[in-house]
Amino acid sequence: MKHSNSGFSLIELMVVVAIIGVLASIALPAYSAYQARGKLAAGLAEVAALRSVAETHLNDGRRLGGIDDLPGARPLTAHCALTAAFDDTGAGTLTCEVQNAPPAVRGARLAWERSEEGAWACSVASLSDPSLAPGGCVATAP
Structure with missing residues (x-):
């Protein structure tokens, strides 16, 4: 009576597990x-x-002080703790401190800064890897 062995050997299974690990x-x-x-x-x-x-x-000539002056703005969202600070000239900053984030961006701060002339610039601080910065934003030191 002939018995055929079907299935995988232990070595074959170990090779597959090693490949999956890699x-x-x-x-x-x-x-x-x-x-x-x-x-x-x-x-x-x-x-x-x-x-x-x-x-x-x-642009409508209204003064902005903080986040409460922006209609519809919530200080805490699913992704950010939002803050705003503007002076009487219109220069100021809108900031998002990233919340519930992976370790690589935990504590990162996205900021849109407005000059008196009305030009906006984006920056990101506290990134562990500057290459993670979104396009158009400059990674800065913390």
Whole structure:
């Protein structure tokens, strides 16, 4: 009577597990960077929406002091703790401190700064990797 052995040997299974481990070690850092960029992009979208509201207010000649002067603005959102500070000349800053973020961007601060002339500039501070900064934003030292 002939018995056929079907199935995988222990060595074959160990090779498969090793291959999966190598693939996972390559994929996880890429996924973490993807998550970090996504969180920064979400924060940038939230603070950019406030930028439009602030610009409209300032162009209408209304004074802005803080976040409470912006209609519809909530100081705490799913992605940001938002703050605003403007002086009488119209110069000021809208800031998003990133909340509930992956370790690579935990504590990062996105800021839109407005000059007296009305020009806006974006910066990001406290990033562990400056390459994570969204396009159009400059990574700065903490």
